[in-house]
Amino acid sequence: MSILVVGSGVAGLTAAISAAQRGAEVTLLTKGALTDSNSMLAQGGYASVLGPNERTPGDSVESHVQDTLAAGSFHGSAEAVRVLCAQGAESVAELIARGVPFDRDAVGRLLLTVEAAHSFPRVLHVGGDASGRGLTTALLAFAKSLADEGRLRVIEHAAVTSLVLDSGAVTGLEYVSSDGLRRRQRASSVILATGGAGQLFAHTTNPAVATGDGVLLAARAGAVLKDVEFYQFHPTVLQVARADGGFDSQLVSEAVRGEGAVIRDASGRAFVSDYHPSGDLAPRDAVSRALALHQRENASGQAYLDATGIAAERGRDFLARRFPSLDAMTRAAGFDWARELLPISPAAHYWMGGVATDLHGATSVPGLYAVGEVAFTGVHGANRLASNSLLEGAVFANHAVAHALSRGESWTASPADFGEEHLEVCVPEAPEVPETSAVPLRALLSPAILSRTDVQQAMEQDAGIIRDAAGLNRLRHHLSSNRAADEETHDLKTLGLLLTESAAARRESLGAHYRQDSVSGGSEPRGGVVLKMENRTSTAELATAGRMA
Ligand SMILES: Cc1cc2nc3c(=O)[nH]c(=O)nc-3n(C[C@H](O)[C@H](O)[C@H](O)COP(=O)(O)OP(=O)(O)OC[C@H]3O[C@@H](n4cnc5c(N)ncnc54)[C@H](O)[C@@H]3O)c2cc1C
Structure with a gap:
């Protein structure tokens, strides 16, 4: 069984290590250096309720579940949250076995701290406030030892640009390697662990690699996205x-x-x-x-x-x-x-929405998994609870590996079958706006050329912390009627349009999605906003598709 893992943060490293340990043929690809990730920057720590003798007196898995649901404005999936929180102790034990040096007191007990909206001290940390570095460095060292034994292949500076589809199933990917060549690699399964998209906004805590690539790769392959309007600042x-x-x-x-x-x-x-x-x-x-x-x-x-x-x-x-x-x-x-x-x-800090998955990390496209920040598992609801993200990446990466290795040729995932009332919005690929015309009148009206900074500033202004219909309409028009300066900016613009359409569709404020023109008691999609991407289309079609603001 061959597996391609995209991304070298906590989610990607966990997936690659677990798959290699279970005997799969694994290749991990990452866009920059192995150390370029959100995971590396994490500070506060890793939320987990430990075993009865190690946890804070009074704390319980159920308390962690309730805190997670409450922080997410009760928009999260209780089932997914229970899976996440119940596996905290097991996940910490696995990380320790893989060399993560969580901070301990003088007698060797794991130190626990409290963070906002947690009812008890239950956040483990490494190196005080360098939890991400401590965790990622240990996992990288573990992965390297597997690579040295020939059980794992790692390719740095490999930017994945598209997924390969055969009869509707993902069977590989294409990437641009450090020598600038486009290469293709086949596998039974692809696990996306590409992280968030803080670079969509002018101010972000995220590193340069956080451009939301996985969401776009999956959407272009036909995968369903969910709740992408929820971006945490x-x-x-x-x-x-x-x-x-x-x-x-x-x-x-x-x-x-x-x-x-x-x-x-x-x-x-x-x-x-x-x-x-x-x-x-x-x-x-x-x-x-x-x-x-x-x-x-x-x-x-x-x-x-x-x-x-x-x-x-x-x-x-x-x-x-x-x-x-x-x-x-x-x-x-x-x-x-x-x-x-x-x-x-x-x-801008963390994306709650993303590629919709079931509890196995399986997307709506056969052969394709999404884990970590790129995924929407339903655990974060409308706002993520502090220090739940690293935990989510590690827990669901293992689920994805187990599913990929056990499924054989069958594909049982049904993340598109949300069961609850939800709103489905189809968003076209951002249109290619034509080059400036030579005709004088057209030239006067000609579209601007958007730089990456233009996109980021527009997103922060109209799809940032405070939103309303006028701003979202302005943003939609700005992004869809102006050309992007280059391919990367075009992708960022397309991602921005996905978020904008989703934000326009949810007219009531909820969690991190705050509409100052909030319409309460309306027909809100409590089951969530589900997005699908259509093929490239014209500007005129874009202007009417999925519009609800
Ligand atoms: C400053 C900061 C502090 C944080 N503190 C905490 C905390 O204390 N606790 C907590 O739980 N969470 C915290 N978070 C959030 C948490 O760090 C992230 O949500 C989590 O690390 C995401 O892990 P991941 O593996 O999904 O993605 P990442 O760690 O972001 O890794 C994504 C990987 O995918 C690669 N990639 C992206 N696109 C491509 C492509 N096209 N081709 C190939 N590779 C690609 C990237 O290069 C990167 O290696 C913090 C985040 C930040 C920014």
């Missing part, structure tokens, strides 16, 4: 000036608020509780919305993260010990956060 992001005049968005983990940091406005007031009763420890969507609304309603809307109280209470060196990476990052950016406030703003 993280509230506490420090904008650090770069030498070239640009900015890097540096996340300051929720765990810092878990330890007692507070968000304040320019007058020093802790304002988040004006917008949500849980204040600074409210779910992420609520805190980000509080920042965005407060900024809009106040002339000096700049928000700040105040960790000085933690330093005052627990000693000046506590922050450096508990959050060594953040301490180094803030100092390099010119801040002493033990004594001064950090200016923060929200940035």
Whole structure:
């Protein structure tokens, strides 16, 4: 049985390692270096309810389930959430066996911290606030040992550009290798683990590789997408000036608020509780919305993260010990956060929607699986609970491998059969807008050429934290009637259109999808917005397809 795994984050590495250990012929391909991933950047940790003797007294799998559903505005699938949370302890044991050095106390007990919207301390971490690096580095080392034994093949700098279909089933993929050549590889199954799409927006915590490729690859192969309107913005992001005049968005983990940091406005007031009763420890969507609304309603809307109280209470060196990476990052950016406030703003962080899968990670296209952030399993609902993402990647990667190895030639997945009331929207591929015409009148009306930055800024303005019909219509028109400067921007634009159509279809606010023109009590698709992509079509057709805003 041959399996191609696309992506070298936690989901892809877990899938590749598990498949190789079970004797499959596995090749892992990744777009950049092996270390380029969201997984590498994760800070806070890995949410899991451990065995009865290791967990926080009073905590339970059911409590984790309820917290996950509540953070997701009860839009998630209770069945999927139960599968996720029930496998926390098993998943941690597997990671430890693969070399992940979770932080422990002096007597060797696993350390657990609390994060926003978790009822108990249940978040494991590595290296204090370098959980992603610790986890990914260990899995990479494990994968390398399998590769050295000839049980796993790894191809770096291999950008997968399309999936190969035979009679409606995925039988391989095409990629561009580091020498610029386009190559084709066949396999019984392809597992997409390509991560999120933070690069859709002007400000993001995600690395450059997070361009949503897997969602587009799957959609173009005919796979069903679900709930792609739900994009989570993280509230506490420090904008650090770069030498070239640009900015890097540096996340300051929720765990810092878990330890007692507070968000304040320019007058020093802790304002988040004006917008949500849980204040600074409210779910992420609520805190980000509080920042965005407060900024809009106040002339000096700049928000700040105040960790000085933690330093005052627990000693000046506590922050450096508990959050060594953040301490180094803030100092390099010119801040002493033990004594001064950090200016923060929200940035695009995590995509709840994605390629629809069943609980085996199987998509609606035979032979194709999606795991990790690229997938929609239903666990995150309308807003992801902190530290559930790495867990989701590891748990469902194993499910996908088990299914791929056991299914033989049959394909039993039925993710398109959602069972509940849902709204189906067909979105065409972003049209190829014609070149500028030589005719003078046409030239005056000619479409602009969109750069990547243009797409990102338009997306952030009209499909960011605060949305409405006018903005979504403007965005739809902007993206569909202007040409993209290059192929990559065209793909980003197409992805942006998918998100825009989905956001337009959901007219009521829910979780991370906030419509300031929210229509309540309408015929909302409680079962979710399901997207399918049509073949390339004309601008005129696009303007009418799936429009509901
Ligand atoms: C700053 C930050 C902090 C976070 N902190 C936490 C946390 O504490 N806890 C938590 O649970 N989650 C956290 N998250 C979210 C979490 O890191 C991600 O959701 C998770 O790592 C996604 O894992 P993944 O394996 O699905 O994707 P990724 O880790 O993003 O990996 C995707 C891989 O796919 C590759 N790829 C993409 N496109 C292609 C292509 N066309 N061809 C080939 N390869 C491709 C990429 O190069 C990459 O290797 C954080 C995210 C960020 C950005």
